[in-house]
Amino acid sequence: MSLYEQFLPHPHLYKHGHHRRAKLLHLPALASYLFFLLSLIFSISFTSIHLPGILGYATNINFDDLVKETNKRRVEQGLQPLAINSRLNAAAASKGAYMFTHNFWAHVAPDGTTPWYFFTNAGYEYRFAGENLARDFNDSNSVVEAWMDSPSHRENLLNPNYTDIGFAVVNGTLGGQETTLVVQLFGKPLSPNYLATVPSEAATAENARSVSQPAGEKLTVTPINNPPALENPAASSPAGQILPAVNIFNASKGVTLALGLFMTLLLAIDGVYAIRHRILRLSGSTLAHLGLLALAMIGIWYTNVGAIV
């Protein structure tokens, strides 16, 4: 078996009278790529759970930058910047802790607890309220950019009804994965004098919400047994302290793109060879395979880290 046969189409006829692709495109090779990717995914899962120091947390997200980036976008749209509110900060921290404790990531908890519970529980009686959530991002600007790219989150972020903002950036383990959650709460108090707000130099941004409580709408609060607090300090912690040894997103992206490029090159060589020698193969369509792989690589290249809801 020559090296040539591994990477290039076979120049001679085989037992069924057909030319064949490079051996690295044969079915056993495809199966080995499949096994390699499965191993990669399971290794990431295992490392994330059992060796958290290696994959770590995304840590360049910080409170000040989030406020600054949010208010910057508000000011650009001619809106007033939001003021940091300590009760909204407390409500956001409670929501973050509640998600880690109850292992969910959504506006409404599986037990029916709505975002509005955390507002009132923190002592913030609101006229308007909203919430934005994000996870797995690497830096503050990316979080705000993602919210701005989403119409519903953008609508919240640029909502003129809000006057206050609160944030929580919390690390923890969710669904067996270490992650950084960002909770962003917006509000306008029922009474302007009711709440103590903290004027901030960095308050040049505001946050968007994907869920909001409109003015005058009756608040529905689902009672919960456990107060939303940091019940397990080990399960969540303030973000920005643990640097990951490996950026798993970039590593996965690099490995998959390399594999995709390798397969694409082999197929492209095979396609050119087949056309030049007018070969009809008893195998899948090279053109279709190339299309699928090219599309996959473009998609992976433009995939962003992080998710919002």
Next chain:
Amino acid sequence: MNSHHHLRIIHYILLTFIFTVGSAFFLHFEYYPKYQFITVLATVTAYILWGFSHHASERRLSWGVITEYLLLGFVVVLMFAAVLNIRL
């Protein structure tokens, strides 16, 4: 141009349509990795079915071809699973 060539062109137009729709949904669901992954699953499933029907119509469908489409489809799905942080 005979009917075989016409059929082939139609097949590839259909494949382009599958890729276009898949790409549109993938972009639409930016920052929603679970939905992006579902889009990938749907697109790859459509691709595999396209491969089966394409080769069947050309009377070149064999177990080897079926396996090839399935393996390549799974490889692409797992590539996205790794990047989109989908846990199996």
